[in-house]
Amino acid sequence: MIPAHTLDQLKTLRLDGVVAALNDQAVSSAAAELDFDERLSLLVQREIDWRDNKRLTRLLKAARLKVSSACIEDILWRDSRNLDRNLITSLAGCDWVRHARTVLLTGATGTGKTWLGCALARQAARCGFSVLYARTSRLMQELRVAHGEGSFSRRLAQLARVDVLLLDDFAGTPMAPGERTDLLELLDDRVGTKATLITSQLTVDKWHAWLDDPTIADAILDRIVHCSHRIALKGPSLRKSQAPGEEPAQ
Template sequence: MLTEPTLEKLKSLHLYVMANTWVAQRTDPAIAELDFDGRFALLVDAEHIARDNTRIGRLLREAKLRIPSACLEDIDYAPKRELDRAQIRQLSSGRWIADHANVLITGMTGVGKSYLACALAHQACRAGFRALYRRVPRLLEELALAHADGTYTRLLGRLAKIDVLVLDDWGLAPLKDQERRGLLEVFEDRHGLRSTVITSQIPVGKWHDHLGDPTIADAVLDRIVHNAHRLTLKGPSRRKGKETTET
């Protein structure tokens, strides 16, 4: 008797999944054998799972990952890659994000650096953190444009709020003075407050030379290297297969 009014009230409260699940329950004989608490728990679980999936989907869309399907579960641990399972397992816990630590991924072109970085960001989104992917050349362009149109401070503010910022292709070209200073501003705002994932073909030991200006290089590296997990990927290029598939 009270089915229709109750359904309308559930929908007015935006509890659509709960409402649909309740309708389905009424036609399932197995569900009828459960007591009230059991049936109610199933309704709440259905609504909770649906909202969780919606939130994760939104976070992944906002992250704009280069490889949206990348996930830690699909990482290939072939011996030639020399990947440490224990280290990946530790990173998968997300503790490094809570500790505001960074992850530095280096290796030759095509060995899967971008995939691993996107997989870490994907895992962060699943845990409820905000992530954002940018290739360093693209980020530098955005910073330069923001300088020109007066939105520089606003852009820095947005970047500072991202829990996990993925910077792919670090060190592809020499940096100009304004670019060096822009990167320093980004890392200064995030230091000790947020986490950054950086991928590069250049070994970390050569990043100081890449940055050029010794003073700025010291300041940048102090903010990204000392509190960082380092992964060096090895093995042959993986781009002979599909770039979006790790295994």
């Protein structure tokens, strides 16, 4: 048995993974047959896994994903959905995040845009990146309030530090002139430095008209459309086949 004071010392050093592993090994007959080097290797790996899981839990809590259960492994692969396996596999590696690229997810209601966006965002968190989900219209309202409270610059700086910003339901509601400017500033801070993931019912070619200001529209689209990864989901609504209580569409 491991002495209690040794376990307390390990806890003081914040080696909680090692403590858990030692407690497991204390009741494991198989562990007793391992030599010192093998047991030490297991303890180190357990600590690494413990810290990785703790970091992921923290990142996912901060992300506030709308569909917290969404993950790449559960994607529904139907030919009618127009999903490119090679592209999704590439995105799962998160190089798009490392290179500060944009992913544009479009499609009709119920085709699984938000779910897939959350799955890609969750995958980024798994790779250690900070993530934040935001419904676009609500974020614009938040920034408008921040102007009045004098906290706009601080909030903008906070958003600029997030590795992956998921803007859900982009182009879902009309934008006020001030909101267009705020959106431009938000996106300008991320160009070349941080990744952005956008979901929208409107196809990309209609975003310019939606912004309803040629100058600002050109500036915004220049920052998010060029060199982006595009996924245009198709097919019927997945919600129609859902039974009550089932998970959201995949």
